[in-house]
Amino acid sequence: MSDAVAIRLSVNGATLERRVPARQSLVDFLRDGLGLTGTRAGCEHGVCGACTVRLDGAPVRACLVFAAQLDGARVETIEGLSDSGEIAALQAAFHARNALQCGFCTAGVLVIAAELLKRATVPSRAEIRGLLSGNYCRCTGYHAIIDAVEAACHARAGNPG
């Protein structure tokens, strides 16, 4: 393909070399190029948050990043975060509180929620709502998601319950 761009990057800890179409988004690259379908395309214009992944340590919308920009980048997706065990406590809290229904938005929600767990202090429910306000969920009503994130933050801070 004439407009292909060579990139070398790390995805979930593995170093990869690929040639990607110049117009391919990160979400399409992950899904179609690497078979990492856990990252989902919800709106493809940066609003719904379903495609949120971690790029160089910070959450980004994978639909708003071109794969061709990723030379030298470090990408972590829901598959990598799951397999490393980094978000296991968060996933367990989501499971216990049924903080998901159809599951389509869940990977993006978890990637954002994991940011909250990095903080030293336990956020308020309003703060959790604020941070998650860029992740569209049509099923749950958000309440259980807030519950689960709150519980995981408390558990991490060593607070009971």
Place this chain on the structure above:
Amino acid sequence: MSGPLSFLDRPNSYIGKSVPRPNARRLLQGRGVYVDDLRLPLLLHAAFLRSPYAHARIRRIDTARAAQRSGVVRVATAADLAGLYTPWVGVLTHMKGMKSAPQHPLAPGRACWQGEPVAAVVAESRAIAEDAVAEIEVEWEELPAITSPEAALAPGAAAIHPELGDNLAFARSIEAGAVDDAFARAAAVVTETFTFARHTGVCPEARSLLAEFNPADRQLTLHCSSQAPHMMKEIVLRHFALAESDVRVICRDVGGSYGIKIHVYPDEMAVIALALLLGRSIKFVADRLESFVSDIHARAHRVEARMALAADGEILAIDIDDLTGIGPYSTYPRSSAVEGNQVVNLVGSWYRCANYRARLAVAFQNKPPMSQYRAVGHPIACAVTEGLVDLGARALGIDPAELRRRNLLADDAYPCTSPAGLRFEKLSHQRALERLLALMDYAGLRREQQALRARGIHRGIGLASFVEITNPGPAFYGVGGAPISAQDGCTLRLDPGGSVTCAISITEQGQGTETVVAQIVASVLAIPLDRIRIVTGDTERTPYGGGTWASRGTGIGGEAALQAAKALRANILALAGAMLQAAPADLDLGEGWIVDSASGQRRIGLDEVGRVGYFRGDTLPPGVQPELVATRHYQPRDYPFAFTNGVQASWLELDIETGFITLLKHWVVEDCGTAVNPLLVDEQVRGGVVQGLGGALFEECLYDEAGQLLNGSLADYLVPMAGEMPDIEVAHLATPTQTSELGAKGVGEAGTAGAPAAVMNAINDALAPLGARVAAQPFTPERILRALGRI
């Protein structure tokens, strides 16, 4: 320990237990499989050219340049698909006078809404297909668009489909009691025109279909994101003249549906036609922008309403006139008249009011088709009824909670029939109201509200009682000729190791269907939950049934599972009796064992029953044939629907300078009968509430007069996000239906039914001291400020 109802009370019963969903684990790791995640060799991808006009004639289409692009396999217009299918007409024969026009996969000669598919491109990738779509040249002749239902039904209006004569798709009127007399003797008459904006489902996973075609055996496997695989199969058989054995429909994970994905869409039918035409597998996943103009819309209604009340607050009569526009076609196969029909059926039905008049007119127009979307008709009926009740309370100077208390159907009044003919088996409106008032500390909130008003803080309290239609029987769709099953089936198989495989015809879209079914089966068979494997969403591997919609999964599918489990239990005990030379009646199941029913002593494991049943039949007495599979079906027959009831409350603050509303808290008390899994029920209710709040506060498909959508992206069409939503407290009453052994009614739509009314009443409660009120949803800051006369 035995007996038909004992499973409910067994110490280890899972009924009523908030167990987490086993199948949520893979979703939490991103390892669910939605249609777009499927990868097939040589898969092709479809994209559509859609009409840029609300109404236009296609004078000429030139696809030559598009077809020549590298990677394009086929460009098709209506002419290319002719003869491959039969068109469909979305009418139900039991709804007298309903009419619609034949619909096609691609618009033949004329497009009737902005977004109607006109041409399809099939290519090696979606990107290539989209590039080619841009190369299709169309010479359009724009035609006058009829966008409002008022214009559509005005005398002399041109008929969108001339062969139908006019634009009236359906009309109905109801007259019960002596309405005019009641209004004549009323102490107060309140009137309002309520309007509800056209909005849409915005499923996180857009509509998706992969039509897998195997040319060797001519097998068509449709991987659908849908709620009703058996229905979809039947539709495809009918319209593509295929044999039952040639089509299989599989629904794996579904990324939200809410009714949106239960309808027949022209673009999806075009994909099927092209797969058959080309002998290839084709995937179509709508992008977000085309979803806004091609998914069904819902809820656009204008209801003129009035209520007559006596001085003591007795509701004497209700009179409503509902006008709705459904787009240019009635949607197939459920039709587009059901929403309006449910509005006129439901209004006022939870109050003791015998005098009721309703008129409904359903009009064709040049906008995307409207049809059933979560809580069909309920949010409209509830807002109209509860809005009138609050107006009546204000007119008479009676507290709104007290007015409801005086008029709600009494908890000892059942069974009874509403003026529109709805039959209620047993509801709990009065108890629900009192429970809600206690839960929210209604009196305390009123005091707080008064105190804050004195400080210039404008808060409002809104109440909304409601009923919800659940567990529909065959009189809902089947009687009208639609291939929609009201019954469901469940097959259970004891496997050799003592675990159970369950295949059931209801489907999972995240509600927790599989978990609830497993809980029921595990309770009857007294085995741990993790020894049950559930199979859903596959026409080849499950019994025949309706699927999951209209809040029917647990009530109908759950009862089928219960009966199948009882049958399998009897089969297991019969075999165990033969093995142990004991009477089956003296044996029972307990924690994976065959136990002595009198002493509870363990005799043999279920794995031993399975082992002997499958591998060592030689050790059984002569004539004993193990039957370790059981199937049962269930459909509700005693009542057309199992109604549920509930009541919601909203507590919010209004900024009169900006018109912004802050939702502070929301409460729901609902009664779905037996709640198999309260954890899942709670989040169903909450999700429903938020979906209702979206329509009440944010969501509107904004159209200009030419029928052009003005806000067709997620950046412009507002949906409720975590930041704006309140905590939602849910409490339950349980009035099990006696029509089934499980006693479960539905709950999927209760939240959506009542939330818009509760928030509307809360806003008007906050506005009342300022002499303002609103009745047009969504209640945007602009509308609030206009009501206040500030802009």
